[in-house]
Amino acid sequence: MTPVDEVAPNVFCAAGTDVNVVILRDGDALTLIDGGYPGDVAAVEGAIRSLGHRPEDVQGMLLTHAHIDHMGAIVSFHERYGIPVFTDPTEVAHARREHLEQATAKDFLPMLHRHGVLPWLLRVARAGATRHLSVREPHAFPSEGPLDLPGAPVPVATHGHTSGHAAFHLPQHGVIVTGDALVTAHPLSKVRGPQLLPPVFDHGKTDTLAALDRLATLDARTLVPGHGPVLSVPISAAVDEARERAGGR
Ligand SMILES: [Zn+2]
Numbered sequence: 001m002t003p004v005d006e007v008a009p010n011v012f013c014a015a016g017t018d019v020n021v022v023i024l025r026d027g028d029a030l031t032l033i034d035g036g037y038p039g040d041v042a043a044v045e046g047a048i049r050s051l052g053h054r055p056e057d058v059q060g061m062l063l064t065h066a067h068i069d070h071m072g073a074i075v076s077f078h079e080r081y082g083i084p085v086f087t088d089p090t091e092v093a094h095a096r097r098e099h100l101e102q103a104t105a106k107d108f109l110p111m112l113h114r115h116g117v118l119p120w121l122l123r124v125a126r127a128g129a130t131r132h133l134s135v136r137e138p139h140a141f142p143s144e145g146p147l148d149l150p151g152a153p154v155p156v157a158t159h160g161h162t163s164g165h166a167a168f169h170l171p172q173h174g175v176i177v178t179g180d181a182l183v184t185a186h187p188l189s190k191v192r193g194p195q196l197l198p199p200v201f202d203h204g205k206t207d208t209l210a211a212l213d214r215l216a217t218l219d220a221r222t223l224v225p226g227h228g229p230v231l232s233v234p235i236s237a238a239v240d241e242a243r244e245r246a247g248g249r
Contacts, residue, residue: 004047007222007230008173010151014047016040017127018120018187019069019227022177023048024151024170031149032061032083033168033177034226035073038128044073056081060149063087063138064179064226065162066095067102067201068129075133086147088157089140091164097134101162101203105130108200111188120187145169153177158214160207161197167211169218176220176235181211182242184228194223194231194238195245209246212239 004014010025016036021044024031030053036044045055061074061083077083087095094101111117121129141147145154153168158181168177180201185192188200202208216239223231223238231238 004050005230007224008170008175011170011173011175011224012047012051013224013230014044016043016072017069017124020225021047021073022168022224023051024149024153025051025053026150026152028053028057029150030058031151031153032058032073032077033153034064034070034179035061035075035077036127037069037124038072038075038131038133040072040127041076055083058083060147061085062141062147062149062153062155062166062168063091063095063135064167064177064181065165066091066097066135067162067180068131068133069124069127070179070226071095071133071135072128075135078135078137085135085138086141086149087138088155088159088164088166089143090159091162091166092138092140094162094164095135095138097132103200111200114188116187156214156218158211160202160209160211162203165211167215169220171219173222174220175222175224176215176218177224178215178226180226181208182215182223182238183225184223184231186227191245192228193245194233194241196242197227209243212242215239
C-alpha cells in the first residue's frame with residue numbers, strides 16, 4: 001500500500017518518484033494537487049484507495065505547473081474519468097504543450113560527472129520522464145481564490161519556475177503547497193531544507209526570487225513542497241533560508 005501522511009486534517013501528502021502529490025478531502029470528495037510522473041499513476045491511485053476512496057471521487061485536479069514529474073496521474077485521470085484539470089491562466093498553454101518550458105536530457109549532459117546525476121536520470125527515465133504528455137482540456141482557475149473544490153485551496157501566483165507556476169494555500173490549516181517554487185530537498189541538490197531547485201530546472205531565475213516574496217506574505221506554518229519532506233516551519237522563515245541559499249543568483 002502506498003504510504004500517505006496526513007499533514008493537516010484531511011490534507012494528505014503521498015510520494016511518487018522523488019516528487020510529492022497532495023490530496024485534499026471534504027467528506028466523500030477529493031481534490032488532487034499534482035500527479036507525479038507517468039510511472040507514478042499506480043502509486044497515486046494506491047494512495048487514494050488507501051484513504052478508502054476511488055479516483056472517481058476526485059472532483060477536480062490542480063497542477064502547480066505542467067512539468068512531466070507533476071502531470072502523470074493528472075493526465076491519466078483526465079483521460080480515464082474526465083476529471084477536470086485547472087491551472088493558472090498563464091500555464092494553460094504549457095499544459096496543452098503548445099510550448100515546452102522544461103529541461104530535456106541534453107541539459108543534464110554537462111552535469112553527468114556529478115555525484116548522483118546519472119542514477120537520478122535513469123530512475124526518472126524509468127518513471128517516464130522522457131514521455132510526451134499533455135492535458136487535453138485544461139481550464140484556467142480564477143486568479144482570486146478560494147476555489148470551489150474540496151479543501152477550498154487558494155491559488156497563489158508564483159510565476160518563475162515556469163511562466164504560470166502556482167502554489168496553493170489552505171489558510172484554514174496554515175498549509176502552503178509550494179510546488180516547485182520552494183522545495184526542501186532534491187536528488188540533484190547537496191543540501192536539505194528550504195531551497196530553490198537547481199537552476200537547470202527553472203524557466204526564469206529572476207522570477208523565482210519574486211515568487212519567494214509572494215510566498216513569504218502568507219500565513220502558513222506547514223510547508224508541503226513539490227520535492228522533499230514536509231516541513232513544519234513558518235513560511236517566512238523558510239523563504240529567508242531559501243533566499244540565503246540562493247545567495248549569488
Ligand atoms: Zn518543475
